[in-house]
Amino acid sequence: xxxxxxxxxxxxxxxxxxxxxxxxxxxxxxxxxxxxxxxxxxxxxxxxxxxxxxxxxxxxxxxxxxxxxxxxxxxxxxxxxxxxxxxxxxxxxxxxxxxxxxxxxxxxxxxxxxxxxxxxxxxxxxxxxxx
Amino acid sequence: xxxxxxxxxxxxxxxxxxxxxxxxxxxxxxxxxxxxxxxxxxxxxxxxxxxxxxxxxxxxxxxxxxxxxxxxxxxxxxxxxxxxxxxxxxxxxxxxxxxxxx
Numbered sequence: 001x002x003x004x005x006x007x008x009x010x011x012x013x014x015x016x017x018x019x020x021x022x023x024x025x026x027x028x029x030x031x032x033x034x035x036x037x038x039x040x041x042x043x044x045x046x047x048x049x050x051x052x053x054x055x056x057x058x059x060x061x062x063x064x065x066x067x068x069x070x071x072x073x074x075x076x077x078x079x080x081x082x083x084x085x086x087x088x089x090x091x092x093x094x095x096x097x098x099x100x101x102x103x104x105x106x107x108x109x110x111x112x113x114x115x116x117x118x119x120x121x122x123x124x125x126x127x128x129x130x131x
Numbered sequence: 132x133x134x135x136x137x138x139x140x141x142x143x144x145x146x147x148x149x150x151x152x153x154x155x156x157x158x159x160x161x162x163x164x165x166x167x168x169x170x171x172x173x174x175x176x177x178x179x180x181x182x183x184x185x186x187x188x189x190x191x192x193x194x195x196x197x198x199x200x201x202x203x204x205x206x207x208x209x210x211x212x213x214x215x216x217x218x219x220x221x222x223x224x225x226x227x228x229x230x231x232x233x
């Protein structure tokens with residue numbers, strides 16, 4: 001008899017997962033925890049979307065160098081997400097602008113969308129995880 | 132009895148900087164650390180807060196926290212001085228007391 005996790009019929013449906021990132025990196029553990037959970041969902045071949053808004057846009061600012069604060073710089077991992085078929089990265093335009101940032105300041109290619117479009121995108125999701 | 136105030140929260144998310152600025156008396160110093168460093172960056176919607184503070188206070192920002200967050204090359208609000216960890220220690224010894232705005 002096969003193990004339950006080997007039974008194809010028990011494979012769940014592919015759901016639309018959104019990870020909402022609203023915190024700056026390093027000051028709290030939220031950004032890194034989000035990234036860890038994103039990689040887990042990707043391993044289960046779910047339909048993953050990442051949203052960056054409010055201080056979450058700071059997570060993907062390029063040029064991060066954490067050597068002097070003695071913690072791991074996890075910003076390069078955002079560039080590796082493509083390899084896990086996590087390719088839908090959306091950044092809220094208003095959040096970038098209020099922080100004096102543009103898409104050129106970011107470490108990874110993203111789609112910049114308006115707050116209104118972000119709200120619509122959230123409505124489309126089946127599961128939303130907030131960090 | 133000059134005080135050194137430290138602020139470690141993002142000005143976009145918390146009111147720590149606002150509280151600090153409302154309570155810091157003239158001549159006291161402000162050091163932005165951790166997520167507080169975002170307040171030091173020019174061209175943001177909160178930059179005005181620090182701009183209005185540099186006249187009455189010496190304002191410092193911790194360089195290693197700027198660099199960690201990719202803000203090392205971004206323009207700072209005029210009048211802010213970047214310090215390293217040794218500079219942080221110097222400030223703590225230079226001022227009589229330290230108040231942390233968490």
